[in-house]
Amino acid sequence: MPGATQDRRPASAQAFVRQGPAPAQPPPASESFAGGLRGNLFGDWRTSLATLAVLTLVGLALPSLLRFLIFDAVWSAPDGELCRAPGAGACWAFIAQKLPYFIYGSYPESQRWRVDVTMFVGAVLIVWLLWLDAPARRLAAFLFFVAYPLQGFILLHGAPALGLPRVETHLWGGVFVSLLVASVGMVFSLPLGILLALGRRSRLPALKLACTGFIEFVRGVPMITVLFMANTMLPLFVPEDLAPDRLARPLIGVALFASAYMAEVVRGGLQAIPRGQFEGAAALGLRPWPTLRLVVLPQALRHVIPGVVNSFISLFKDTTLVAIVGIFDFLKTIEAARQDPAWAGPTISATGYIFAALFYFAFCFGMSLYARFVERRLGSAAA
Amino acid sequence: MAPAAASSPPPAVGLAFWRDPQALRIAVLQAVFLLGLGWLAVEAFIHVRANMQARGIPTGFGFLNDTAGFDINQSLISYSATSTYGRAFLVGLLNTCLVSAISLALATIVGFTVGIARLSKNWAAAQLATVYVEILRNVPLLLQLLFWYNAVLKALPGPRQSYALPFGVFLNNRGLFAPELALGPGAPWLGAALVASAAAAIAAWWLSRRRRPAMNASLRIGAAALILGPPVAAFLIAGAPLSLVPPELKGFNFIGGVRLLPEFVALVLGLSLYTAAFIAEVVRAGMQAVPRGQSEAAAALGLSRLAAIRHVVAPQAMRVIIPLLTSQYLNLIKNSSLAVFVGYPDLVQVFAGTVLNQTGAAVQVIFITMAVYLTVSLLASLAMNLFNRRFASIER
Structure with missing residues (x-):
């Protein structure tokens, strides 16, 4: 430090003031890709140390992970005998054998085509909705939000008048119920x-207070308590003969819970609409409702698509919690299957959980990639 | 609301509201809304009372004084099967606080580390951090909890083959056994010394705030001596009154030391690692919200990279980070209710689970449980509002 020896001034004057120009630094080395990477990884001793630590970690974890998942894994076996052998890896045979149960739960085998049809229609409608340049997206929205729930209910639950035997909800389970809970929530x-x-933005103070209160209340409590409430208190709130079905109760709970979070996302979009839009609509003589329907909501909803997709991701992850009120969602079927004595073994739990993790990861990561894509596109459209 | 006012005629001044059509409309709409809401509430109340009486469910809060009759396997206060339901509620509440506090601390440390690693120039570290965040964020917390509990902790060997970790810590399928802090005869002196050093630390912090130009080296050494001196001196003079008692293997289990239940360990691991992924994203967002010119200007002034982060980037990033961090902390506290899935006796498992099932007092129990979480949330948002009012206005 150049000023260290001559510092006999009061403490307040010890600020550093540069007297001459700083010595020029050498020009940056020419940036080839390999050279840049080498600088990144082994630039100075601190970076090199971090890189070595990371490489050691990966080097220790990756081989044993690959051995467990692929090389030592049991791919086909009639029962748990092979998987119990010492040194055996993941027991994929277990997943293969239980796959129908993981997908449909205890839904009667002869009726499973109904689940397939419903899931297929849902997938087509969702792709139609998510594809931003698709034709007639309004029709898709109508079908998804109005017609599809009706079709799904009739097909899955059954209508004896149409020749479809009734399938009680306690037989429903697996991936299909997870997707059902998620889509009802959406x-x-x-x-x-x-x-x-x-x-929440209304001019009526009573309405505003009620909506704000509901949103803040739901956002302030854990989802499990909402599910408990839906499960044990909902039947108390209505006359005894009107008590909702045991699958319908958590569905109501999930829908209310998700709507409070959705409201905050939408509110963010509404707040981003410049005041000039309202004023312009008013100057054109639009009344408040047409203003909302024709000017504000189309812009606001377009802007909140990434936020909406992100709350769908949390909703999808949260569907696992319905197991607490006895619904056999996908994760719960894994829990049940892993206790099957025919397959009991040291690797069964890990195999089941890894399979479930892959499933959830594929859905959630896919959705988040979509959200990022829309965000980029909206960003470039605005610029 | 400004936009709404722009579309409506200016309010007539001095007119009673029933003569002003706009105000009259609002009043009528509100009355209709309130009447509808009130009707729903009355209807629900009538049914709740009728249903509860029909099923013989207690309608008051008197059940809190009844004997609980069940055991809880972890309790911070004295509790037995003969204690009341009210006591069981307290045990659950304290267990929730314990698991939340420890997970919050761990999640913060891991989250900041991963968040900074994601922004690091080191390609390998950044990639590893990205993989961590993407995997942990996109897999449900419940699945992670079950994985830690059933696939990792329950699959550990028994006490006789425990894994011995550093510092006398043992890990097996009965939990985590750690050495216990034992107090010797001179412990009160040490306590007094700790209080004195805390006072010195506060005084030093206050002084350093008042003397705006940074404290110089000799002052710093003096302050450090004042803060660290008393406890060290007391420790030596009182004859080392603190000692660590390690757990010992006796027969089929460990005796002595602190035992952490596997449920507790799984919950802490799951909650903190999951929340850390979100905190890492918060940290990254906060650091990236600081304009690049700020760190470039700091570099132009000759500050090292570390000094630039410490004095220029971090203080500005914190303004973005703290509100987002608070909401992640609240999420963690709410998520601690997933304890019920691994059987850790937290508020929801003990109170909304066992107590509810035994008494059937669903309305009261769920009301109390929700009120606890709601209070925490509302207090946190109050604190955030105060924080924003204080710090958001400092901008130029």
């Missing part, structure tokens, strides 16, 4: 959330 939380967000 279908109901978006419109409800929009209504709540509008209510």
